Amino acid sequence: MGAMRSARAIDATVVLMLCASACVSARDRPRGPVPDLQLRAPPRPRDLGYGGRFRVDAVFSGEAPADARVTWRQLSGAPLRDVRVDRGGLLFEANMPAANDVGLSPPSTGVVPVSPRTSAEVVLEAAWRPDGGETVRRRVRLSAASRSRGLSTVASGAGVLLAGSGWEVASAPPGGSRALLDGGGFTRFFPDATGRWVLRDATGRATSFRAARYDETPLDCGRSGCHEAIASAAQRSPMTFALRTLLDRGLANAAECAAACHATGELDVNDGGFDCVARELGVRLDADWAALPRDLRRVGGVTCLACHGPAAIPEPQSRWSILRADVCETCHDAPPEYGHVAAWMSSRMARADADPKARSTAPCARCHTTAGFVSSVTSSVPRTPPADAGPMGIGCAACHAVHDARGSAPSDALLREVDLPAAFDRVPLASRVCVPCHAPDGRIPAASAAAVWAGRGGVEPMTGAPLEAALVHGEVPGGCVGCHRLGPPDLARGAAHAFRADLGGCVSCHGGRMPDTDAAARDLREEARALSARLASSLNLEPHEKGVATADDPVGRALFDVLLVLRDPAAAAHNAPYARELLAAAGRVATSGARR
Amino acid sequence: MRRSGAVCAVAALAWTACRTAGTAIEGPDVANRCARVGAMRVCWGPPSVVRWFPALAGTLPASPFACAAGLCTQAHPRQPDDGEWTCADDSGATVCVGGEPPAGVAASVADPRWWCGVRESGDGLGARVCVDFSPDFPDSSGRPCRWSYDRGLRRVCTAEARGHLLGDPCDPGNPCVDGALCVASRCVPPEPHPSCWLDADCATHRCRFGTCAGWAP
Numbered sequence: 001m002g003a004m005r006s007a008r009a010i011d012a013t014v015v016l017m018l019c020a021s022a023c024v025s026a027r028d029r030p031r032g033p034v035p036d037l038q039l040r041a042p043p044r045p046r047d048l049g050y051g052g053r054f055r056v057d058a059v060f061s062g063e064a065p066a067d068a069r070v071t072w073r074q075l076s077g078a079p080l081r082d083v084r085v086d087r088g089g090l091l092f093e094a095n096m097p098a099a100n101d102v103g104l105s106p107p108s109t110g111v112v113p114v115s116p117r118t119s120a121e122v123v124l125e126a127a128w129r130p131d132g133g134e135t136v137r138r139r140v141r142l143s144a145a146s147r148s149r150g151l152s153t154v155a156s157g158a159g160v161l162l163a164g165s166g167w168e169v170a171s172a173p174p175g176g177s178r179a180l181l182d183g184g185g186f187t188r189f190f191p192d193a194t195g196r197w198v199l200r201d202a203t204g205r206a207t208s209f210r211a212a213r214y215d216e217t218p219l220d221c222g223r224s225g226c227h228e229a230i231a232s233a234a235q236r237s238p239m240t241f242a243l244r245t246l247l248d249r250g251l252a253n254a255a256e257c258a259a260a261c262h263a264t265g266e267l268d269v270n271d272g273g274f275d276c277v278a279r280e281l282g283v284r285l286d287a288d289w290a291a292l293p294r295d296l297r298r299v300g301g302v303t304c305l306a307c308h309g310p311a312a313i314p315e316p317q318s319r320w321s322i323l324r325a326d327v328c329e330t331c332h333d334a335p336p337e338y339g340h341v342a343a344w345m346s347s348r349m350a351r352a353d354a355d356p357k358a359r360s361t362a363p364c365a366r367c368h369t370t371a372g373f374v375s376s377v378t379s380s381v382p383r384t385p386p387a388d389a390g391p392m393g394i395g396c397a398a399c400h401a402v403h404d405a406r407g408s409a410p411s412d413a414l415l416r417e418v419d420l421p422a423a424f425d426r427v428p429l430a431s432r433v434c435v436p437c438h439a440p441d442g443r444i445p446a447a448s449a450a451a452v453w454a455g456r457g458g459v460e461p462m463t464g465a466p467l468e469a470a471l472v473h474g475e476v477p478g479g480c481v482g483c484h485r486l487g488p489p490d491l492a493r494g495a496a497h498a499f500r501a502d503l504g505g506c507v508s509c510h511g512g513r514m515p516d517t518d519a520a521a522r523d524l525r526e527e528a529r530a531l532s533a534r535l536a537s538s539l540n541l542e543p544h545e546k547g548v549a550t551a552d553d554p555v556g557r558a559l560f561d562v563l564l565v566l567r568d569p570a571a572a573a574h575n576a577p578y579a580r581e582l583l584a585a586a587g588r589v590a591t592s593g594a595r596r
Numbered sequence: 597m598r599r600s601g602a603v604c605a606v607a608a609l610a611w612t613a614c615r616t617a618g619t620a621i622e623g624p625d626v627a628n629r630c631a632r633v634g635a636m637r638v639c640w641g642p643p644s645v646v647r648w649f650p651a652l653a654g655t656l657p658a659s660p661f662a663c664a665a666g667l668c669t670q671a672h673p674r675q676p677d678d679g680e681w682t683c684a685d686d687s688g689a690t691v692c693v694g695g696e697p698p699a700g701v702a703a704s705v706a707d708p709r710w711w712c713g714v715r716e717s718g719d720g721l722g723a724r725v726c727v728d729f730s731p732d733f734p735d736s737s738g739r740p741c742r743w744s745y746d747r748g749l750r751r752v753c754t755a756e757a758r759g760h761l762l763g764d765p766c767d768p769g770n771p772c773v774d775g776a777l778c779v780a781s782r783c784v785p786p787e788p789h790p791s792c793w794l795d796a797d798c799a800t801h802r803c804r805f806g807t808c809a810g811w812a813p
Contacts, residue, residue: 175747194747215672216748220680221699231699244702272748280671281659290705293658295672297701304700 035060037070037128039140046269047159050099050120050144050184051081056092058126058138070128075139077122078102089126096120096144099185107390109164109201112186113150113326115333115341116260120144141256144184146266150326152318153309155271156211160189166202173197173211194311208318212311213272214265214299221304231304234403238412239302243274244289255285261331261338264299264306272310274299302331307402320383323370325350325395332396332494339491340396343498346488350393359391367437367447370395377418377436399433423456426471431479438480445563450480452564453574458582461558461589469578476505501570520572524579528565531583534590535559558586631711632730633784634688634763640787646779657732666755668734673743673751676712676726678704685741685751687773688761689785690731691806693793695724713790713806717797725790727806729762762805775804 040057048054058070070089074080078097085092097120099106104118121143129135146158154160167187169178173195180199181188191197191211200206222231234240242262251258256267265273277295278285292300299305307327314321321327325341333341344350353359358368365372365384370392375382385392401416416433424435427450438450440457451457458467476482483505487498507514535558561582565571571579630639639647659672675681676692678701683692693715698704706712712726733741734753738761741753760773764783772783790806792798798808 213748218680219698219701220696223696227699231697234700237700240700241702277672289702293672294675294678294705294707295659297678297705298698301700301702 035062035064035130037126037136037138039124039126039138041140041142041268044159044190045141046119046143046146046266047188047190048096048142048144049181049188050096050104050186052096052144052183053082054094054096054142056124056126056140056142058090058092058128065130068128070126072124072126075123075125078120080122089128092124092126096122096142096184099144102144106161106163106186109203109205110162110207111148111150111152112145112161112163113324113329114145114148114161115326115329116147116331116338117329117333117335117342118145119147141268145186145188146269147330148326149307149309149330150324151309151321152208152314153210153311154191155265155269155273155310156191156194156213157270157272157276158190158266160191160209162187162189162199162201164201164203167199170198170200170206171196208315210309210311210314213276214305214310215272215277215295217272217305217310219298219304230403234304237402237414239306239402239414242302243300247285247287247289258285261302261334263301264303272299317386320371320385320389323374323383323385323395323397324392325370325397328396328400336490337492338494339488340494340497343487343491343495344393344396346498347500349499350395351391352394353391359385360387366441368394370398373398373437377416377433421456423466423468424450424454426474427454428477428479430481434480440560440564440567445560445567448564448567449570449574452568452571452578452582453480455575455578458561458564458578458585459557461554461561461585464552464557467561467582467585469575469581472575472577475509501573506573515573517570517573517576520576521570524565524572524576524583527583528562531586531590532559532562532566535562535586554589558589561586629787631788632709634730634761635736636763636782636784638729638784646777646784646787648780648782648784661732661734661753663734668739668753670732670734670751670753671748673749674707674709674728674732676710676724676728677706681726682722682745683743685731685743686805687759687776688729688731688738688763689805690728691790691793692726692728693724694722695726696722711788711790711806715791715793715797717793721793725793725806727788727790729785729788729805775802775809 038059038061040059042048042054042056060068068088068090072085072089072092078101080094080096083092083094102118102120104112104114106112121141123139123141125137125139127135127137145161148160163186167180167189169176169180172178173193176191176193176195176197179190179192181190189199191209194212194216195210197209197211198206199209221227238245243258246258246262259275259278260267263274265271265275267275270276274296277299281293281296283293283296289297289300308322325344329341332338335342352368358364362372366376367373371383371385373394374380374397399416400414402414404414404417411429413430415430417429418433418436420427420432420435424432424439427435431450435450438447439454440446440448440451448457453471453473455469455471456466459465460467473483481496481499483501484499485496486500486502487495489495503514535555565579565582568574568579629641630637633648636648657670658674659670661668661670663669673683674690675683676695678698679694680696680698681692681694683690692710709730710726710728712724715723715725731741733739738758739753740756740758741751744750744752760783762773762776762783762785764772765781766772766778766783767781772778776783776785785805786807788805788807792803792806792808795801795803797803800808800810802809
């Protein structure tokens with residue numbers, strides 16, 4: 001293929017050479033070189049600061065036309081402020097959008113994560129029409145801040161936005177210029193040398209950074225005795241192949257998109273990422289994968305460094321931060337095209353640990369924090385955030401395992417594989433990760449939606465044997481996410497991460513009519529409440545909040561079954577026959593007068 | 597004298613050069629046993645005959661050299677594949693050791709210009725050795741180059757006086773660099789069988805251009 005392409009290129013060159021003289025004679029007499037329009041972007045065009053003033057100069061190569069008039073328009077991004085165009089359009093000045101304009105919610109101190117949405121990226125176009133010629137258009141891409149994962153491993157050359165005040169460089173690696181700029185309510189840190197930086201804020205708290213270029217960071221993570229299994233799993237990940245897949249599909253013309261999110265590094269920044277190396281090598285993204293230079297292939301894809309950052313492994317106290325959704329947001333928070341994070345932020349998952357108690361108590365943290373969940377379903381080292389880290393929600397890393405080392409082929413969505421009791425064998429892969437937190441754990445029937453849906457989890461009150469029923473919605477593809485797939489309507493991709501139930505899907509299987517689950521739910525709930533009152537009138541029946549577990553006797557088991565129904569607000573929709581069976585079993589205990 | 601078109605075809609325009617140079621040594625052509633060595637194309641064996649021809653104009657460098665103050669620096673030098681390598685220049689050849697697969701990279705691609713082999717050593721320096729007899733140079737002056745790992749990988753070529761290189765003219769009074777052979781008045785490497793990085797890797801205690809001196813199959 002490569003040889004064929006080369007042969008064609010040579011043929012084309014020869015043809016062009018042969019026709020050159022004929023072409024010249026056929027042309028009009030030359031009128032002198034036509035000046036070309038170019039745009040001179042400001043220094044650090046990706047880190048102009050929120051509200052920062054900038055200018056772009058339109059310049060002509062060669063002799064500028066005397067009456068040249070350049071017109072400008074903003075093609076994308078939040079509106080620029082205080083725009084001034086002068087000198088016939090040769091000068092464009094404006095203020096970047098403010099942080100509020102793009103919905104940036106920074107932490108109180110420390111590294112500010114920045115996504116495509118919050119980077120305030122704008123694209124400007126300058127147009128000039130020469131006499132009798134076609135309009136020449138040139139574009140420039142600017143942003144207030146480079147994208148940031150919020151980690152302490154940072155790319156040298158890219159700006160790092162810091163919240164808080166009084167930042168100063170406590171120590172810098174050799175060659176570091178100690179450049180800090182204040183503006184827009186933040187401090188911008190430019191680690192211009194490779195190595196370890198230590199910065200302190202006004203409170204004296206030190207933050208350590210590791211800075212390096214992407215292309216200078218070894219990719220030997222998979223060495224025997226290091227992360228061998230993880231590296232092996234990453235080798236099968238679609239993230240690794242993100243760019244190669246694009247090239248194989250002939251989509252390299254989407255070069256900017258490819259370099260931004262199908263490869264490693266930031267656009268227009270000298271960070272050693274894909275775009276940077278491509279510029280250094282003068283390579284355009286129109287080649288086969290194998291034809292790319294080695295140093296481009298090594299940053300071509302969502303590589304280890306794309307998420308973990310370049311440079312060395314972070315210091316132990318910083319390693320929890322890889323679980324933040326901010327890491328994924330550097331690509332998946334670009335609405336309306338990539339709306340995964342925007343949808344997730346509208347869900348209760350994003351607010352699961354808003355209550356500090358949910359973060360600080362181990363049983364709660366298991367299902368209310370990303371770190372707690374990951375450590376409960378894997379053997380990995382716990383990555384518990386510090387107490388002042390603030391809420392993170394049940395983030396991407398809870399359900400998605402980008403380099404799960406369990407050995408099987410990764411799903412397209414890179415869903416985490418979890419071990420479940422045999423009773424849940426029929427739960428499809430796409431929803432298995434929901435079960436550990438949406439089915440009862442031991443004697444505490446907290447969340448129970450997945451258990452009721454699966455027709456599993458209840459017990460025969462008299463014997464303690466499993467009480468099971470048919471999985472009535474087992475034919476719905478994908479299980480939980482087969483119905484919980486709705487989100488904001490204006491998102492092209494990822495809207496399902498709002499996890500709202502799509503009741504419209506019920507109609508096709510229910511005779512063309514929407515089942516009246518409201519009425520069924522009301523009936524179930526009333527019955528369950530009545531039963532719980534009869535079974536345990538002397539007990540406080542809020543075990544989830546107060547830690548009261550049901551006892552292992554007929555009454556306790558009956559209470560457990562009742563709570564399964566009460567803990568699933570949508571029990572009537574998930575599996576109404578099973579919910580009724582649970583209540584019927586509990587009712588038999590209530591009427592039989594069985595005692596503990 | 598037998599000059600098969602096969603060898604010259606490999607070197608494209610070398611056919612003309614073969615005819616006019618008149619310096620080739622007699623011997624049968626051997627598929628896959630030829631390499632570009634500096635400005636020459638060298639074919640080895642069998643069993644021990646070396647042939648060389650003027651090669652085509654040099655290929656484009658893997659990345660441009662930036663020259664200032666007598667130093668020319670190449671930011672993205674060639675390496676055998678996408679993996680992790682430690683490399684050194686040696687009399688006009690580049691020898692690399694390593695080969696750890698790159699983590700998180702979609703399918704490593706090997707560069708066919710490198711001759712590679714397995715290195716039997718447990719010292720952790722690397723399990724493979726590769727050699728390129730025609731690394732990039734900023735110009736034709738033969739200035740010496742070294743690999744720098746101080747602040748990112750670089751290949752730095754200096755303006756120092758050049759030493760003996762592969763491809764240099766040779767005669768009894770003007771011997772080749774250690775380990776090279778003088779064949780038809782040119783210094784050429786012995787047939788490569790890359791297996792060593794250090795002298796200690798060889799039973800003969802002599803590692804030259806990645807191959808143990810006195811190597812025998």
